[in-house]
Amino acid sequence: MEHRDEALTEYLEHVVEEELQVHHEGSMPSYMEQIGKADKDLVGVAVMDVNGECRQAGNAQEAFPLESTSKVLSLALALEDCGAEAVFQSVGKEPTGEPYHAIAALQEGDRGVPPNPMINAGAIVATSMIHGRDGDERFARLLHFIRTLANDLELAFNQAMFEAEEKDLNRALFYYMRSHQVIEGSEDDHLVPYLKQTSIEMNCVDLARIGAVLANQGRDPDSGEPLIRPENVRILLTLMFTTGMYGGSGEFAVDVGIPAKSGLSGAILAVVPGRMGLGLIGPALNERGNSIAGVRILKRLSTRWGLGVFS
Amino acid sequence: MEHRDEALTEYLEHVVEEELQVHHEGSMPSYMEQIGKADKDLVGVAVMDVNGECRQAGNAQEAFPLESTSKVLSLALALEDCGAEAVFQSVGKEPTGEPYHAIAALQEGDRGVPPNPMINAGAIVATSMIHGRDGDERFARLLHFIRTLANDLELAFNQAMFEAEEKDLNRALFYYMRSHQVIEGSEDDHLVPYLKQTSIEMNCVDLARIGAVLANQGRDPDSGEPLIRPENVRILLTLMFTTGMYGGSGEFAVDVGIPAKSGLSGAILAVVPGRMGLGLIGPALNERGNSIAGVRILKRLSTRWGLGVFS
């Protein structure tokens, strides 16, 4: 970030300050309330550059569950474990206008293959491909992988969140795909790891660091150690760009132009390739399921600092 | 049937004789083969009038699983147990062009309500509404009800068939509906009775007798005892007519005009209101999933004897 560092930090603080003044009317998943995570006015951002330098503003230390942002990370490990060719035999690469929970898309062509790994069905497939004797090992390896990316061995999954979440929709997707042999094995071994990964908790700084790994072609921003192969990073960034923001992906790509993945917790993982990773939190959601504050902040940062892929 | 009795019997034998000469190229579910029920050239028909007189031809004594023809019977018991108003709060009355296993239809309006009780999702809902403390009692009551209709206390469900059948698609439908609160309770209590009912076995004579009950406004053709309320019979016949033959229901209504329900075992339950019930078997299926022989025989009978609703 060099000379622009201070300016960016200052701008970040300014933007977050403004967001913190706004009352957010957006919606929120009901299970968030159940576990006492219902502060719609929470706003936090962290930015880490590819050298590991971090800026933060607002509630950047507040823990939140990954929710769908975890889809990028489980796909990363599946790609590392099995290679792209194997992974994309069971899940497509095509963006769709479908909502994240869409089951109708699976029915097309009567094949049961999800269109891409950023919707629930596709993410279940990806997680089920992570190496492991059983669901426990599969999840343990994923958690270890995420801890390594975030360089935070304390990261854990939130049992209360896991228990509060509605699971039947994902069960439906799992069994539909299993009936089409797209996925094989038991609920415990192949669905539960996915259900658990969405309840892993971290804060904006952790998330920004993961983004920095992706921005750094898969290398640890501190040690330079390769954590994800560059060809897999390219795939992850492409899918984040074309389909990471649910049904608002196309609009976000045009208006903001930064590869990003959102989650229903209000989290967003964003990556400016070669430059920085960003972690954002803002639980009030727009009608597309994306953090209102998060999208607004990223748009302002992108416009102000020319962070878009095609800028 | 009076004077026409002999003529009809003769015609029936003639038609079945001809069908038995034909080699049927149609398809067949793979689980039928697994349990050694893969005789595509089997053809049987039984006809029982509202006075309990029965005619039969071909392999009418051969046992087969009810498969989807059971949907009429579980809906009948659900209607008797809960009343139409309650039942139709959780399942619609509308025919659709959707195949029996369609899950996409559930996504519409994001409500998870199946369009009608003749497709799998709707039939699962209906069976789950049958009174009973648990799945075992629910199924026991249904089996008892079906035995009463057929007047055959020996009717049983085929365990091997139950085990051979693919269950994941129905699990997917079950969990999707449960995620939308259209259905509640466990797989064992609310899905398993449905899975089991499709494996209840009977022959054409049993099925014809059940048809005769429906033809007789719900009264036992022998004793005259009321077994299904007339207002529920009316609902059953209407749904059979508008949507009983999968994606070929409309064509069957126009070309044959008899309320009927088919199953993937090649069974067809058909009803000529006020006159007779029919049970047919012919395992070779057309591309709609309906018995090739069964449809052809019903068409010839209907044309020859003016059995259609609007004839």
Place this chain on the structure above:
Amino acid sequence: MEHRDEALTEYLEHVVEEELQVHHEGSMPSYMEQIGKADKDLVGVAVMDVNGECRQAGNAQEAFPLESTSKVLSLALALEDCGAEAVFQSVGKEPTGEPYHAIAALQEGDRGVPPNPMINAGAIVATSMIHGRDGDERFARLLHFIRTLANDLELAFNQAMFEAEEKDLNRALFYYMRSHQVIEGSEDDHLVPYLKQTSIEMNCVDLARIGAVLANQGRDPDSGEPLIRPENVRILLTLMFTTGMYGGSGEFAVDVGIPAKSGLSGAILAVVPGRMGLGLIGPALNERGNSIAGVRILKRLSTRWGLGVFS
């Protein structure tokens, strides 16, 4: 109707009287207002038996445009002109949950074939098959046919209505089907006759008489002259029953059980086979596009007099 005549007439008057007291909140197409036909509280019914005896109540002499009720009549003439086999090569027989204007249904299987002749696309196909050198002759023949059915040579089409109606949706359906060779020829020759037929005006008595022809196996209730072949009447009644009431067809079949076709003008043509035809008007529409008053009156008549097909 014999002895029951007076009772039915009395009941009819009573029911209509009650409907006339009700204020109807339902919707109405905007073009009805444009042509000064926006009286939501209008209610009229006429019933004609197969001997030509007619009863009426309320605003049964008020003229209204046929709108979609005309689909039954143009299909009738297409069937008479070309035979069922030819007609059903270009349009299906299957009910769907689709709304009348649905274009998505045409895309299925990339064939452009409408699922049935009771939705706009299918009705356009049927009308285009009516014999005639050009659109003018096609329409003239249809108008003559309808005048004969209603025994009213004064029936005419309402030019103001024709001009006020939105035509682009039907143009879209026409060109989509033409791009798939389901239909051929010019807009003038093959679409305009359809657009015009919906603006033919008549009153409840005329409509009831047309219903009486259908109830009488296609014979004129007065002269006994055959006007529609019995095999075509059977097809018409079947399609009215399975798919005549838009997206509410299945519910209407279960709850009322009478073959009927509704139009956005609030008209309903209904038929009790072998007994009577009914013509109803009531411009306030429910969310399915069916006359609120008309559906309510038919339900009460059916329940009270056991008029349902399966009663």
Place this chain on the structure above:
Amino acid sequence: MEHRDEALTEYLEHVVEEELQVHHEGSMPSYMEQIGKADKDLVGVAVMDVNGECRQAGNAQEAFPLESTSKVLSLALALEDCGAEAVFQSVGKEPTGEPYHAIAALQEGDRGVPPNPMINAGAIVATSMIHGRDGDERFARLLHFIRTLANDLELAFNQAMFEAEEKDLNRALFYYMRSHQVIEGSEDDHLVPYLKQTSIEMNCVDLARIGAVLANQGRDPDSGEPLIRPENVRILLTLMFTTGMYGGSGEFAVDVGIPAKSGLSGAILAVVPGRMGLGLIGPALNERGNSIAGVRILKRLSTRWGLGVFS
């Protein structure tokens, strides 16, 4: 391109040489045959860098119609004329899995708004927004704009091609949108310019030059003159990346990573931002409607030279 110039030229020739040896089995639109453009083995590529230096190989001088590649250019002019805000009130930004001719997508939400400007419906909307008193002026302005981009005042549209092409599908889209007020005006004024633009002919060098303008932030690679505003270039590149290759857009983004737009003539316009534009021709199409040779060449170039957006 500096020192890499020669290497790239050599590689390009090598790759095209190999493609020219291959017999392509792919499909082809029938109207191409009608106008005598049915050489499936034609392969040509041109590359122009942002300084206007051009390399070419194979049949790069062969003229072909733009077909869907024109969608980028008409959108460019619509954006220049009206601004992004106005344009995106009538067309979305969201990629879909829908084929280019999909009409079903318009039905969603009953709004008639196309999901994006890279499918036919969306492109029709964009072209209809180009300023002009009538269709002729609209088309004349677009042709002039394209000539300016390609720096070739001889570019013309192919009347025979225009006449041979099937137009009814686009008419259907036009009228469907007009029925929803998404578009207004006559066929001649608002649809014909779109139909004509797809028949504008050019060769690979012209197309590469247009790509070079886009690669150069909208500036003429020779004169440096601004031809498209940078903010509009950003939008064009984003939409090409997320949805430029029909139903294979997601796969192309992952596997090749270059913003590109294909047409059924076998043309592809591709852009490596800041570096170069590419024009490719290869009429044999894969099942997605994309040039088999074109996709293969771009993939090899991208992999070999690291041209992908996220490389």
